[in-house]
Amino acid sequence: MVSEVKCLNCGKRFRLKGESPSSNFFSVPCPECGGTLEPVSRDLREKEDGVEGIEEPTLLIDKSLALVFWDITEEKTQLLKDLTKAGYEVRLLKKPSLLTQWLRFETPSLIVLAAEDKEKIRPYIDILNSLPMPERRQIFVVWITSKARTLDPRLAFLASVEIVVNTSDISRFSDILARGQKIWRDFYYPFKQVEEALAKEI
Template identity: 30%
Template sequence: MEIICESCQSKFKIADEKLPKDKAAFLKCPKCENRIRVSPAAKDDDASHQQDFEEDFFSFDEDEAEGYDASDKPFDFVEEEGKTALLCESDPMIKKAIMPVLDVLEYHVTDVKNGREALKTMRYHNYDLIVVDEYFDAKNPDANGVLIYLERLNMAMRREIFVAMITRRFRTMDQMMAFQKSVNLVVNVDNISDFDKILRRAMADHGMFYQAYKDCMA
């Protein structure tokens, strides 16, 4: 079960079997030591929501798989040095600020309309860059399907993807929050006009950070 501290907004997980089923549990936040109350109803609702979410978002039937048309997917034949990006953003104003940046950086961009389309696309293509709004196809930013999918990816695959999260809650380039959300970069919408400079700086730092590791792996 995922628990959020109301005081400092820190998130942590605890096994369901460690919580009593028929009465409220009281926990101490490991960060700010705030006392957190977890009711039995909240635990049941959380488990039910998670199950419904996974069944709806992560399930694809055979008809969907058979209906996949490679000719509609331009990245099947991108040139050897071509870079690919997936854009998961519904706000036209934010998208208007991001698209020119990706064009200048010479990314071949897939612009998806919803979470299921994004997930289906990621099943067939490995993207170099993914830009996702935390509210993309999600009323609850902490239940964003695209971010959950990326968090669950095998580390060998996830390491090759740079993920930039567009947010309204956190400050730009907050590294601790990026780590907590399992993304590489956090960009607040108030700074979206500087998306070009922010992305370039973050990707340069990311490349330097992993260069030694990649050299050893090579």
């Protein structure tokens, strides 16, 4: 299903993959100007379609989505630039409810949770762990904290994330992410093959 939202500030329209928001306002900000998005009613959509001067709506997200929650003192600018350079559409998370809303429309490929304590990231992890397992496996989750040894598999398992990264290694994040994702792909590839084989038999 594809629905639409419109920015109340700049007027740009966007298409969403997923159900139409149930509320009057969509709390994910406009990627063009940061304004408030609201759902476009069917009547308005039919009225505006084909009107000269009104652009066709574009997808709100047309790349792999990366969501970032940042609650540490270290600078995040270079990490965000590196993710964008790697081909991700990067959006910041300021509260767990935003993650819930994004999941209704787009399954993120990557989630970065930067916080010292596990309790800070727990609300996000709880939301992710409530997803169906096939969907959860599509999401690569990274926890950045000074309390972890980078790529410590035991802590990653206990925290329900794919990898952990020490804050001192943020400058090497891209390389660490690539290494972690390769390990992850190699590990889950046999599971994916089995799932696909079973799906064909059903």
